[in-house]
């Protein structure tokens with residue numbers, strides 16, 4: 001286990017499955033962030049180097065006198081899944097809300113797809129390449145599955161949106177079968193799949209999800225692992241914040257343990273044995 005911050009450089013899962021799934025169905029519109037990343041890939045000692053899709057540097061966030069995050073640093077690479085694990089009040093939601101531009105940090109930096117986003121309003125952070133799926137899912141209940149997906153496209157171009165929807169049905173065939181069903185009638189797991197797909201509709205560089213396993217039965221948690229892996233295989237970086245250790249360690253390439261606003265440990269599945277994680281979360 002590596003002690004503390006600068007949790008890896010996110011090269012491990014970079015671009016392992018180019019050309020698969022969504023990538024195949026992409027039109028001219030929304031891939032610019034990722035194309036830029038590929039252009040920036042260079043050579044360091046002969047190995048391919050990919051710029052991270054997320055870089056958080058020494059981030060400190062305060063709510064009045066409460067310090068919610070202190071000097072937190074992390075990276076997520078292209079196609080990599082990183083989990084931030086921590087008990088209640090650790091600062092997990094604050095991290096996502098700060099990345100999204102909903103909370104202003106006291107200090108530190110956040111780059112998405114190489115662009116500094118601190119100080120930008122949430123809609124511009126979304127355009128820079130972040131899709132934030134907040135806790136509680138938030139589908140639009142009276143709309144069909146397909147119309148919920150349409151909302152996520154952030155695009156006026158109907159043909160392009162239709163292409164992306166078709167790509168989603170390739171990656172998540174269950175959504176294709178449910179496309180005319182109202183979102184409010186879906187099960188918890190189906191809704192979770194819908195919000196993940198809706199996040200991907202904007203063709204983000206990074207999908208950030210708050211507590212994706214909340215309220216899901218164990219069998220649906222297993223489904224969720226597969227679903228988020230498929231999302232990563234499309235080339236998107238995935239950041240999840242979780243209290244569910246089993247999910248975090250199964251799913252993520254790397255996990256960070258956040259306790260009272262600071263990163264206590266980080267590492268890959270093998271480097272973070274469950275009993276040690278339990279100790280941090282006790």
Ligand SMILES: Nc1ncnc2c1ncn2[C@@H]1O[C@H](COP(=O)(O)OP(=O)(O)OP(=O)(O)O)[C@@H](O)[C@H]1O
Pocket residue numbers: 063066067068086087088089090091092093094095243
């Ligand atoms: N708007 C706010 N004003 C004041 N304090 C806040 C605010 N939001 C969060 N906090 C405090 O900041 C700390 C981090 O909260 P945060 O919600 O980010 O933690 P969390 O890890 O997401 O917790 P949980 O798993 O319970 O959702 C907590 O001490 C919390 O009480």
